[in-house]
Each structure stands twice: as C-alpha cells, then as structure tokens.
Amino acid sequence: MAAKVPVERRKPLLRQLADSKILLLMCVPAIVFFIVFNYAPLPGAWIAFTNFNYRDGIFGSPFVGFKNFEFLIKSGQLWLLTRNTILYNLAFIIFGNILQIAIAVMLNEIRSTFFKKISQAAMFLPFFISAVLVGVIAFNLLNYDTGAINALIKQTGGDPIKIYSVAGIWPLIIIMVHLWQSTGYGSIVYFAAIMGIDRSLYEAAAIDGASAWQRIRYVTLPSLKPTFIILVLFSLGSIMHGNFGLFWNLVGNNAALFKTTDIIETSVYRMVLTQNNFTTSTAVGLYQSLFGFALVMTANWIVRRINKDYALF
Amino acid sequence: MHSSDLAEGVGIGPAKPRAIKLDRSDVVLRTISYVTITLFALFCVLPFIMMLSASLSSEAEIRRSGFGILPKDFTLTAYEYIFNAPRQIVGSYIVTIVMTVCGTAIGLFVIAMTGYALHRRDFPFRNHISFFIYFTTLFSAGLAPTFLWVARDLGLRGSYLAVFLQLLMTPWLIILMKNFMRTVPYEIVESGKVDGAGDFRIFAQLCLPMMKPALATIGLFLALSYWNEWYLSSLYLGSTVEFKPLQYHLYNLINTANALRNSVAGSNVSITDLPSNTLKMASAIVATGPILLLYPFIQKYFVSGITIGAVKG
Amino acid sequence: MNRRNIIKLGATILALGISANALMGSVQAQDAPTEITMLTMGNKPTNGRLEAMLEKLNARLLEQANAKLDLFYIEWADWQTQYNVQLLSGDDNVDLIATATDWLFAWENAEKGAFLPLSEEMLKANAPKTWAQVDAKGHWDLTKLNGEIFFAPEDNYTQYTNHGFFYRGDWATEAGFENGEITKFEDFTKYFEWVKATKPDAYPWDIAGANEAALTGYLQGHTDLQTLQQVTAGNYFPFQTSEADPYTVTSWYMQGDELLAAAELAKKWNDIGVWREDALNYDGDTREEFYAALTGVEQHHTQTYLTQIVDNMNTKQPGSDPRFFWFGKENGNFFKDIFTHGAMAVSANSKNPEKALQVYDLIRNDKENYMLFNFGIEGTDYIVTADGKLGFPEGYDSSTDGLGTNYWWGRMDEFELPKTSDAPNKAEIIAALDAQAKDYPYSTLIVSKAAIDPTLAAISGVLSEYIPQLQYGKFDDPAAAIAEMRQKLADVGFEEARASVQADIDAWATARGLK
Incomplete structure (x- = not known):
C-alpha cells in the first residue's frame, strides 16, 4: 500500500476540529453509543464497595469498603473463577489454533473444488448456531436417560455414564464443543493465509526434493506464523472474559459441575439473578476488569519490547 | 508481509516453473x-x-x-403441533426478523462510517477515538451496574429497544471494519478530495461500493448476533412482551415444561401427553432454519471478507 | 450508494426511530381513571376469560375508586430470576407487587428498596378495611422491616403451606405399607425401591432442578430445629433455633450430624435411581407427571394436596388413593401458616401508590369484587351448587378454562366457599395438622440485616454450591463435602452473622420478657 500520508504538522485544535468536522460527525453515533452503553454505567461499579439498595441508590448506599472482596477471597471463589476462566481460554487458544491450522493445511491439499466447498460449508455450520441450541444439542447427546451417547453405550452392552454428575469430564466436553463451533470459522482465516503464500516457494521446495511433510514444516507453517501471532494476541486480550452463552447453556445451574465449569461470567450471572446479590457480583466484575486490564497491558508491553509490529496498541 | 519468515529454513533458488510431481x-x-x-x-x-x-x-x-x-x-406430529398454534412462533419470527434486518442495516452503516473515519490517516483524532472504543473491551461496569443503568436510568426494561440498541455495534466489529478499509486504495480518497467531494460523499459513493466483502462479513456477524440473541432478552424483556425474540422463546421452551405447553396453547392436552422431546427439537429446527439458509447466498463474499479482515489485521 | 439510496436509508432510520418511540412510551398520564397494574405470578391465560372478568370488575372499580386494574404476569418460565429482575428494573408501570416472605424474596426486596414503605396514615386512609382487619389480628408487625410496614399480609386465610410428599396409597399398600400409610421420612426408601422395581415408566420421585426437600424433609423430622423465616441467604434459610432452646440461634447446616445423615439417605436414594440422573439440569412439570403416574412422589404443600392433588388424582388415576406425608410428621416439627406466604406490596416506583392501595382494599374486602377477581363470572367461570359449594359449570375443563388471576396475595376466609374439588378428607387432614402444628414464635422478631448482608450473600454462594449436590446425593463422600462446606461457611463469616441474629433475638426476647 503506497503511503501518501499528508505531512502532519501540529495544527491548532480548533483548526483541526474545523478541518475534520465531517469525519468527527461520522464518528459521533458510535461515540454516543459507547458513552451510553459502556462508559455511563462505569461509575456504577462503586456498588462493589457498598451494601447496595435502590432506595439510597448507588452512591447513597452504605459504604462497606472491601468487605465484598474479602468474602470472595476467603471462600476461595475468586481463585477458582480466575483459574477456570484463564485455563479455559488458554485451552481454547492452544487447541483451537492447532486444529484450525491443521484443518487449513489439509484443506489446502484437497484438489476437488466441490468437496472443498461442501466441507467448508459443513464445518462452518456450527458457527451459525445460537448458544441456546448448542445447549439443547449437548443435553440430548449427553444426558443419562435418552442421550445419544448413552444410548449407544447401552446398545453395546456397557454401563451408561452419568455425564451430568461428573465434573471431571466437563473441561473436555466444553473444549470439544468450543472447537466444534469455532474451528470451521477459524480455519478459513488460516486457509486464506495459505492461499496467500507465494506458489514459487512450493515449487522450489519440490525441486529440492522436499517431501509433503517437509513442505508443510518449512514452507506452510512458517508462513502462518504472523497470522498465528496476531490471532493469539488478539484472543489474549480477552483472556479474563468467558463465553457466557456457551457455558450457561451447557451447564446451567448444575452445582455438581461448578468446580470445573464455573467461570466469572456464569458466577456473576447466578449471583445477580438467582441470589439477588448485586454487590458481590459487581466486586467480581470489577476484579475481572482490573485484573484483565493489567494482564493485557503487561502482555502488550512485553510484546512491544520483543516486536513492535505485533503489539495490540 | 514479513516475507523474510517465509524463506527460513528452505534454500530458495531462483524459481523455475516446473510441474510438481507427486511423491x-x-x-x-x-x-x-x-x-x-x-x-x-x-x-x-x-x-x-x-x-x-x-x-x-x-x-x-x-x-x-x-x-x-x-x-x-x-x-410429523411435532411440526403439526407447532403449526397448529403458530401464533407464538410467528410473533417471535416477526420480532426477530424486524430486529435482525433493521439492526444489521443500521449497525452496518454506523460501523462502516466509523471504520472509514478511523482509517483516514488525515483524521487527527483517529487514535484517540480508536482507543476510546477499544478501551470498552478492557473495562466494563459489569452485569449489575449495566443493568441498573439501562433498566432504571434509561428506563428501557420491557422495551425491544434495550435489546436492539445494545447489539448495534461492538468495538471488535469497528476495528475489523477499520482494517477492511485498508483494502481501499488511499488514492481513491485523494482523488475524491481533488474532485471536491466532501468526506461523507467520498465514503458513501467511492468507498462503500468497494467494500462488499467487508459489508457482507460484518453484516453476517451482526445478523447472527441479532438472530441468536437470547441473553439480553432474558434480562431486559422477560415476560414483559407478548412475543419474545425467537431464541429466547426457544430458551424458555427448552428449559420450562410449562412454556412448551403455552406455546402450543389451544391444543387441549396435558403436558405429559405432549411430545415434549420431539417438540423441542422441531422448535429448534424452526428457529434455526432461516439463518442457515442465508449462508449459501453470502458464502462467496463472506469467505473473502474474513480473509481480508483477519489476515491483514 | 447513490443519493437516492442514502435518502432511503435516512428514511428507514427515521421510521425506526418513530416506531421505537411508539414502542417505548405508550403509557401516557391520563386524568381519569387511574390505571393500576398488579404484578402477579403465572402464565397469562389466553382463553379470554380473564379479559371478560376484568371488564366487569373494572366497571365496578371505576365507580368505586375511579380506577382500572390490569394484571402483569411473571411467567413460570425462569420465575425466580424474572421476578427479581422485574423488581430490580424499577419499572414504574407496575403499582401492586405480589410477594411472599418464604418463596418470593419479600424481605430481600423490601430491604433493597423495591417496595414502598407504607405508613399507618396511608394505610388507614386508602386501605381502611385491610388496615382494620390486619390490625385487629395484630399482624402488621409481621410485615415490618426496621419499623416500617412493607406489605399487607394474607393473614385472614386459613391454609397450611407446610411441605411434604404426595404419594399413592395404592402403590404404598402394594409396597408393603399397612393401609398404604407411610409414617417416616426414611421409610420412603422402601416405597421408592418398590416403584423402581415395579413401575418401569415412572421415576420414584421425579424432581426438577434445585429442591432442598430431600434434606429439609429429613432434618425437620429428626431434629427439633425450627427455621427462622426472616433471614434468607439466596434460596436458603441459614438459621434455626431449637424448640428446646428457642432463644439460641443455631443452624442445621453448621451444627450436628443430622445433615450428614440426611445427605447419606439422599445418596442412597440417588444410588437407587429415585430421581433422574440429570435432575439438576431437568425442568419438567412433575405435578402433571404425578397425575400421569410417571412419578411415585410429588413434593409440595398441604394446600396443594387438598385443593388440587386429590381431585386430579381421583379423576385422572382412579383408585390411586393419593396420600400426603408432611415433613416433621414424625415429631410434630412444623409450623402453621406464617401469614406472609402471600402478601401484597406497593412498588416504590408506583406513580399512584394511594390509588393502588385503594384498589387492593376493594379487591380484598368487597365481596363482589373478590368473587369476580378470584373465581370469575358466575355461571361461566364458576357456579354455586345447591349445597353452597363452589363448582364449575357443565363442560368446564380446568386445564384450559382457568381464570388464571392467581390471587394468592390477600384471600379472605369469609368470602371463600368450600369447593367441589376439595379433598373429601380435608377436615381429617386439617384436624391432624392442627393437633401437631406449632405456632411460629418469631412473628414479631425483627432482624437487622443491613450489617450482615454481605455475609449472607457469601453464605448463599457457598450453600448454593454444596446443597444441591448434597440433596441429590452427588458427593461420593458426603461427610467430607459437609466438612468442606462448613469450613467455607466459617471462612466467610457465618459465626459473625449468627451472632448478629443472636443479638437481635436476645434484645427481642428481653423486651418481651420471654427470656
């Protein structure tokens, strides 16, 4: 892309405003949107330090200091939620990218356009599905009485598995569902990157007598590195945020599974909606924002020191 | 982009065009x-x-x-039940379709406009505004304060607007759109300026037509988020509206035996006589079908859209 | 995009804005009559009977108070969440709010400020009959928080709402119980085993979602602990006192071995397969399943048994001989109705709180209004039989023709008629309950919860993690789980909260000279 940036001289602010008033105006709807729905509620996080009631309002309610945080730490819940949220995200990032790259590399080996199109469409299908439906599908596959998996086990004479009581297998299930839903979409990105690789590199590799494996090892994978790094960094930015819809619709209120499935979002939702507890939930939310913010800033700082091009900002 | 990476490990001689032999x-x-x-x-x-x-x-x-x-x-019993008393599902369909169509159109327009302005290198405030928008992904007030703000202060509880407005845009989609804009040669903007066109006209008449893949991609993301919406509906609509958005309607059907019976009200049956499992599945199919049908029509644009957006990110 | 398209788009946005406005603010302040909206629980009926009744009722209300009544329903789907969210939202379209201290979070919402404090003057001026009636019984104290009245209790309606198991006498007889009578909580093991073995289509006890009865049912019958209704932690009541020592606060979650015994019994039941394996993720209508012989036990309270279960079972499962085992039957450890099992509050955001009270007073105390609102239009919704019972007209089907006002927030004994659908053994059951039941001793106790609120929230978090698993027998080692739970409860300050409630009880008991 040819750079034709006009030389930027420091112009007086008023002049800048006047010159770019149309562009500014074009940003106004979005700015208003984020002010109304994201910035305006921010002061409400003060609830985390109060014993909130609506009569006195957010700032009139009795101040309780760090009491709401204290309980979270004492009960060990904050640690559990942090651990689960981060570990799930790491698993999603690691397994997700590996699988997406693998699928993309394999798609590249497919010569039949028809097959490629059909299989891509099929893999893309789960991406279109609402979390509600994902939950329905999972329940009907996994439940004890009529679940497809247990039906299969029974038909083959085995003992059905009590999937909804065993917390230990849920990380596996949730990771699989996540991969099921996101791989088709993610692999398109990598596939596109592969398509962008200079064909002559492959030809050269062939001339040098590289096998298919060497070709992948020395041409394809290195070319995917930038895409990989960008995608990983981007997902690291939301490492403290979980996919609420997925977890809630898979697990719901099943306390037997919380040890391995409860993430910050589900816990906050339950606190607010089933326990009527605004204060502790806001404390969790505030912690999530602050901790996540610190994580992203640190990661960005480190990345910036290693390679400025990859830094998020 | 980073072509030095590509060469690593493979000794590349001058490219000699030659058919690759399969080994x-x-x-x-x-x-x-x-x-x-x-x-x-x-x-x-x-x-x-x-x-x-x-x-x-x-x-x-x-x-x-x-x-x-x-x-x-x-x-076909399950489908007969649904279509014998179609009032609920038809109402939900209409609500969801209107929201999806209007939300996608308006959201897309605002996102494109903002993305365009933020991309313009001669726009002095673009970094500030970009950070202003990006910041919201790092820091949020949390569930309870946001709910209190939107429901109590804005008074939007019980209004479809609460759902409609909050889904209009996300920082991520704006960043994506900004990246897409890079594919529009800057000369276009320059030539527009030379012709004396205003900033908005350059955007609407020169840039937008070149952005079809981007618009298709972001449009699909928006359409999916509207179509698959259930969470905001459960918070802000609940039972205040007669016709719930489709996926929230489905969520209730799936999770509550009573809701299932109500949805086929008029059929004079006890809940134990209802084909509840198959009815749930049929409702799920009916609620998901249309968005799946959309895919083949935009597949072409969509794939190239993701490609541009992600790889060049 | 050419100019015309841009104009089109602009027009679309404009049109949407206009329709959005129409969506948002359809309620305009009108001079007269005043519209009063009552929040109630249930699914809004679609058979047209409600509207027909409201038309008649509103004609009367218009005359009596220049007001009109409308109902707003919190549907049963996800009702606990939706009830709290609705109150949290501060919706000013709702004036009267149905509530209850034992199942509808009345105290929590009063404390959070969802309800308008009702002054004595306001009540006397706008709801004089309600004021006088409740006052005569001395029951306003039951609705006070920090000295202020927050709702009107349904204190003049005789009912038992103590919980227990509905089971089938015919099955129990076959299972080997004499006369089909089960007298002990743990004896249900035998009944469940029999159902499991002989009725392949039925679950011995099909339960949906979190339901603490498997634990509390045992605890009530095997301890003399009585639950303090005033203090809730989420869905749980964390504090009890004992009958022997009624002024010392304790907790069956924290003290004693009974919780373990209950959990072990639950585990045994789980191993038998009493409930479905995925009970925690299941939300079915188990009442209907009981009617269809798909579950051996259904769990709810006396009132339900007397007014619905017996009648329905006799028509849908003739010969099933529906029985009721109430929790605490072994030792008489249960209370009479607490008077606030149903109550009516005024929304803190109501624009017409006085009018709302007037309407409530008229529904509660004017016989004709009461009959309309509760039972509908005579002749089409109900009939009065020759022997003075309330029955239904020919061809009436209660499953589709219900009026559905669900008015459980201020019924009055003097306007109620015996119903043709009442259980024939009603008098017997009531007599048996009367003989055993205790009066709730802490009606006038006021617990100051502001200081312990964060602690209660934390307790709720711990309990809602452990109790559902204990109640469904999901822990391999219940003893270890209980120890772990107790440690966590202690960590989050259970003792501080207990001590605070204890101080309130001490002060209350001293002031009344009880101690």
Whole structure:
C-alpha cells in the first residue's frame, strides 16, 4: 500500500476540529453509543464497595469498603473463577489454533473444488448456531436417560455414564464443543493465509526434493506464523472474559459441575439473578476488569519490547 | 508481509516453473486430508442431522431409545403441533426478523462510517477515538451496574429497544471494519478530495461500493448476533412482551415444561401427553432454519471478507 | 450508494426511530381513571376469560375508586430470576407487587428498596378495611422491616403451606405399607425401591432442578430445629433455633450430624435411581407427571394436596388413593401458616401508590369484587351448587378454562366457599395438622440485616454450591463435602452473622420478657 500520508504538522485544535468536522460527525453515533452503553454505567461499579439498595441508590448506599472482596477471597471463589476462566481460554487458544491450522493445511491439499466447498460449508455450520441450541444439542447427546451417547453405550452392552454428575469430564466436553463451533470459522482465516503464500516457494521446495511433510514444516507453517501471532494476541486480550452463552447453556445451574465449569461470567450471572446479590457480583466484575486490564497491558508491553509490529496498541 | 519468515529454513533458488510431481508422502498426506476433513465435517453436521431426525421421530421411540441418525418411526406430529398454534412462533419470527434486518442495516452503516473515519490517516483524532472504543473491551461496569443503568436510568426494561440498541455495534466489529478499509486504495480518497467531494460523499459513493466483502462479513456477524440473541432478552424483556425474540422463546421452551405447553396453547392436552422431546427439537429446527439458509447466498463474499479482515489485521 | 439510496436509508432510520418511540412510551398520564397494574405470578391465560372478568370488575372499580386494574404476569418460565429482575428494573408501570416472605424474596426486596414503605396514615386512609382487619389480628408487625410496614399480609386465610410428599396409597399398600400409610421420612426408601422395581415408566420421585426437600424433609423430622423465616441467604434459610432452646440461634447446616445423615439417605436414594440422573439440569412439570403416574412422589404443600392433588388424582388415576406425608410428621416439627406466604406490596416506583392501595382494599374486602377477581363470572367461570359449594359449570375443563388471576396475595376466609374439588378428607387432614402444628414464635422478631448482608450473600454462594449436590446425593463422600462446606461457611463469616441474629433475638426476647 503506497503511503501518501499528508505531512502532519501540529495544527491548532480548533483548526483541526474545523478541518475534520465531517469525519468527527461520522464518528459521533458510535461515540454516543459507547458513552451510553459502556462508559455511563462505569461509575456504577462503586456498588462493589457498598451494601447496595435502590432506595439510597448507588452512591447513597452504605459504604462497606472491601468487605465484598474479602468474602470472595476467603471462600476461595475468586481463585477458582480466575483459574477456570484463564485455563479455559488458554485451552481454547492452544487447541483451537492447532486444529484450525491443521484443518487449513489439509484443506489446502484437497484438489476437488466441490468437496472443498461442501466441507467448508459443513464445518462452518456450527458457527451459525445460537448458544441456546448448542445447549439443547449437548443435553440430548449427553444426558443419562435418552442421550445419544448413552444410548449407544447401552446398545453395546456397557454401563451408561452419568455425564451430568461428573465434573471431571466437563473441561473436555466444553473444549470439544468450543472447537466444534469455532474451528470451521477459524480455519478459513488460516486457509486464506495459505492461499496467500507465494506458489514459487512450493515449487522450489519440490525441486529440492522436499517431501509433503517437509513442505508443510518449512514452507506452510512458517508462513502462518504472523497470522498465528496476531490471532493469539488478539484472543489474549480477552483472556479474563468467558463465553457466557456457551457455558450457561451447557451447564446451567448444575452445582455438581461448578468446580470445573464455573467461570466469572456464569458466577456473576447466578449471583445477580438467582441470589439477588448485586454487590458481590459487581466486586467480581470489577476484579475481572482490573485484573484483565493489567494482564493485557503487561502482555502488550512485553510484546512491544520483543516486536513492535505485533503489539495490540 | 514479513516475507523474510517465509524463506527460513528452505534454500530458495531462483524459481523455475516446473510441474510438481507427486511423491509417496504427497499421496499419504492427501489421503489423510480427505479422510480427516470428511470426518470433521461429519462431526460438525452430525448433531444437526440427529436433531432433524429426532424432530421427525415419534416421542415414544425417542423416550425409549434416544436420538439416532435416522428418524425412528417417522412422523410429523411435532411440526403439526407447532403449526397448529403458530401464533407464538410467528410473533417471535416477526420480532426477530424486524430486529435482525433493521439492526444489521443500521449497525452496518454506523460501523462502516466509523471504520472509514478511523482509517483516514488525515483524521487527527483517529487514535484517540480508536482507543476510546477499544478501551470498552478492557473495562466494563459489569452485569449489575449495566443493568441498573439501562433498566432504571434509561428506563428501557420491557422495551425491544434495550435489546436492539445494545447489539448495534461492538468495538471488535469497528476495528475489523477499520482494517477492511485498508483494502481501499488511499488514492481513491485523494482523488475524491481533488474532485471536491466532501468526506461523507467520498465514503458513501467511492468507498462503500468497494467494500462488499467487508459489508457482507460484518453484516453476517451482526445478523447472527441479532438472530441468536437470547441473553439480553432474558434480562431486559422477560415476560414483559407478548412475543419474545425467537431464541429466547426457544430458551424458555427448552428449559420450562410449562412454556412448551403455552406455546402450543389451544391444543387441549396435558403436558405429559405432549411430545415434549420431539417438540423441542422441531422448535429448534424452526428457529434455526432461516439463518442457515442465508449462508449459501453470502458464502462467496463472506469467505473473502474474513480473509481480508483477519489476515491483514 | 447513490443519493437516492442514502435518502432511503435516512428514511428507514427515521421510521425506526418513530416506531421505537411508539414502542417505548405508550403509557401516557391520563386524568381519569387511574390505571393500576398488579404484578402477579403465572402464565397469562389466553382463553379470554380473564379479559371478560376484568371488564366487569373494572366497571365496578371505576365507580368505586375511579380506577382500572390490569394484571402483569411473571411467567413460570425462569420465575425466580424474572421476578427479581422485574423488581430490580424499577419499572414504574407496575403499582401492586405480589410477594411472599418464604418463596418470593419479600424481605430481600423490601430491604433493597423495591417496595414502598407504607405508613399507618396511608394505610388507614386508602386501605381502611385491610388496615382494620390486619390490625385487629395484630399482624402488621409481621410485615415490618426496621419499623416500617412493607406489605399487607394474607393473614385472614386459613391454609397450611407446610411441605411434604404426595404419594399413592395404592402403590404404598402394594409396597408393603399397612393401609398404604407411610409414617417416616426414611421409610420412603422402601416405597421408592418398590416403584423402581415395579413401575418401569415412572421415576420414584421425579424432581426438577434445585429442591432442598430431600434434606429439609429429613432434618425437620429428626431434629427439633425450627427455621427462622426472616433471614434468607439466596434460596436458603441459614438459621434455626431449637424448640428446646428457642432463644439460641443455631443452624442445621453448621451444627450436628443430622445433615450428614440426611445427605447419606439422599445418596442412597440417588444410588437407587429415585430421581433422574440429570435432575439438576431437568425442568419438567412433575405435578402433571404425578397425575400421569410417571412419578411415585410429588413434593409440595398441604394446600396443594387438598385443593388440587386429590381431585386430579381421583379423576385422572382412579383408585390411586393419593396420600400426603408432611415433613416433621414424625415429631410434630412444623409450623402453621406464617401469614406472609402471600402478601401484597406497593412498588416504590408506583406513580399512584394511594390509588393502588385503594384498589387492593376493594379487591380484598368487597365481596363482589373478590368473587369476580378470584373465581370469575358466575355461571361461566364458576357456579354455586345447591349445597353452597363452589363448582364449575357443565363442560368446564380446568386445564384450559382457568381464570388464571392467581390471587394468592390477600384471600379472605369469609368470602371463600368450600369447593367441589376439595379433598373429601380435608377436615381429617386439617384436624391432624392442627393437633401437631406449632405456632411460629418469631412473628414479631425483627432482624437487622443491613450489617450482615454481605455475609449472607457469601453464605448463599457457598450453600448454593454444596446443597444441591448434597440433596441429590452427588458427593461420593458426603461427610467430607459437609466438612468442606462448613469450613467455607466459617471462612466467610457465618459465626459473625449468627451472632448478629443472636443479638437481635436476645434484645427481642428481653423486651418481651420471654427470656
């Protein structure tokens, strides 16, 4: 892309405003949107330090200091939620990218356009599905009485598995569902990157007598590195945020599974909606924002020191 | 982009165009690819097939032997129930379609406009505004304060607007759009300026028409988020509206036996006589169908859209 | 995009804005009559009977108070969440709010400020009959928080709402119980085993979602602990006192071995397969399943048994001989109705709180209004039989023709008629309950919860993690789980909260000279 940036001289602010008033105006709807729905509620996080009631309002309610945080730490819940949220995200990032790259590399080996199109469409299908439906599908596959998996086990004479009581297998299930839903979409990105690789590199590799494996090892994978790094960094930015819809619709209120499935979002939702507890939930939310913010800033700082091009900002 | 990476490890001589010969490793890789892709594509589609076949099975068979690949004891009973009392589902359809169409159109327009302005290198405030928007992904007030703000202060509880407005845009989509804009040569902007066109006209008349893949991609993301919405509906609509958005309606059907009966009200049956399992599946199919049908029409744009957006990110 | 398209788009946005406005603010302040909206629980009926009744009722209300009544329903789907969210939202379209201290979070919402404090003057001026009636019984104290009245209790309606198991006498007889009578909580093991073995279509006890009865049912019958209704932690009541020592606060979650015994019994039941394996993720209508012989036990309270279960079972499962085992039957450890099992509050955001009270007073105390609102239009919704019972007209089907006002927030004994659908053994059951039941001793106790609120929230978090698993027998080692739970409860300050409630009880008991 040819750079034709006009030389930027420091112009007086008023002049800048006047010159770019149309562009500014074009940003106004979005700015208003984020002010109304994201910035305006921010002061409400003060609830985390109060014993909130609506009569006195957010700032009139009795101040309780760090009491709401204290309980979270004492009960060990904050640690559990942090651990689960981060570990799930790491698993999603690691397994997700590996699988997406693998699928993309394999798609590249497919010569039949028809097959490629059909299989891509099929893999893309789960991406279109609402979390509600994902939950329905999972329940009907996994439940004890009529679940497809247990039906299969029974038909083959085995003992059905009590999937909804065993917390230990849920990380596996949730990771699989996540991969099921996101791989088709993610692999398109990598596939596109592969398509962008200079064909002559492959030809050269062939001339040098590289096998298919060497070709992948020395041409394809290195070319995917930038895409990989960008995608990983981007997902690291939301490492403290979980996919609420997925977890809630898979697990719901099943306390037997919380040890391995409860993430910050589900816990906050339950606190607010089933326990009527605004204060502790806001404390969790505030912690999530602050901790996540610190994580992203640190990661960005480190990345910036290693390679400025990859830094998020 | 980072072409130095590509060369690593492979001694590249001058490219000599020559047909690549298949050696044994190529055949093995290709076979593995076809097999794996086929299996994974099946894995992605299988749950849908099971759902479809369950919705076409008889309730008794489902209760006895669970879900299968093929309909057991084929019947259309479940669909008859839905379409005998279509009021609820038709109402939900209308609500969801209106929200999806309007939300996608308006959201897309605002996102494109903002993305365009933020991309303009001669726009002095672009970094500030970009950070202003990006910041909201790092820091949020949390569930309870946001709810209190939107429901109590804005008074939007019980209004479709609460759902409609909050889904209009996300920081991520704006960043994506900004990246897309890079594919529009800057000369276009320059030439527009030379012709004396205002900033908005350059955007609307010169840039937008070149952005079809981007608009299709972001449009699909928006449409999906509207179509698959259930969470905001559960918070802000609940039972205040007669017609719930489709996925929230489905959420209630799935999770509450009573809701299932109400949705087929008029049919004079006890809940234990309802084919509840197959009815749930049929409702799920009916609620998901249309958005799936959308995909083939925009697949072409969509794939190239993701490609540009992500790789050049 | 050419200019015309841009104009089109602009027009679309404009049109949407206009329709959005129409969506948002349809309620305009009108001079007269005043519209009063009552929040109630249930699914809004679609058979047209409600509207027909409201038309008649509103004609009367218009005359009596220049007001009109409308109902707003919190549907049963996800009702606990939706009830709290609705109150949290501060919706000013709702004036009267149905509530209850034992199942509808009345105290929590009063404390959070969702309800308008009702002054004595306001009540006397706008709801004089309600004021006088409740006052005569001395029951306003039951609705006070920090000295202020927050709702009107349904204190003049005789009912038992103590919980227990409905089971089938015919099955119990076959299972080997004499006369089909089960007298002990743990004896249900035998009944469940029999159902499991002989009724392949039925679950011995099909439960949906979190339901603490498997534990509390045992605890009530095996301890003399009585639950303090005033203090809730989420869905749980964390504090009890004992009958022997009624002024010392304790907790069956924290003290004693009974919780373990209850959990072990639950585990045994789980191993038998008493409930479905995925009970925690299941939300079915188990009442209907009981009617369809798909579950051996259904769990709810006396009132339900007397007014619905017996009648329905006799028609839908003739010969099933529906029985009721109430929790605490072994030792008489249960209370009479607490008077606030149903109550009516005024929304803190109501624009017409006085009018709302007037309407409530008229529904509660004017016989004709009361009959209309509760039972509908005579002749089409109900009939009065020759022997003075309330029955239904020919061809009436209660499953589709219900009026559905669900008015459980201020019924009055003097306007109620015996119903043709009442259980024939009603008098017997009531007599048996009367003989055993205790009066709730802490009606006038006021617990100051502001200081312990964060602690209660934390307790709720711990309990809602452990109790559902204990109640469904999901822990391999219940003893270890209980120890772990107790440690966590202690960590989050259970003792501080207990001590605070204890101080309130001490002060209350001293002031009344009880101690």
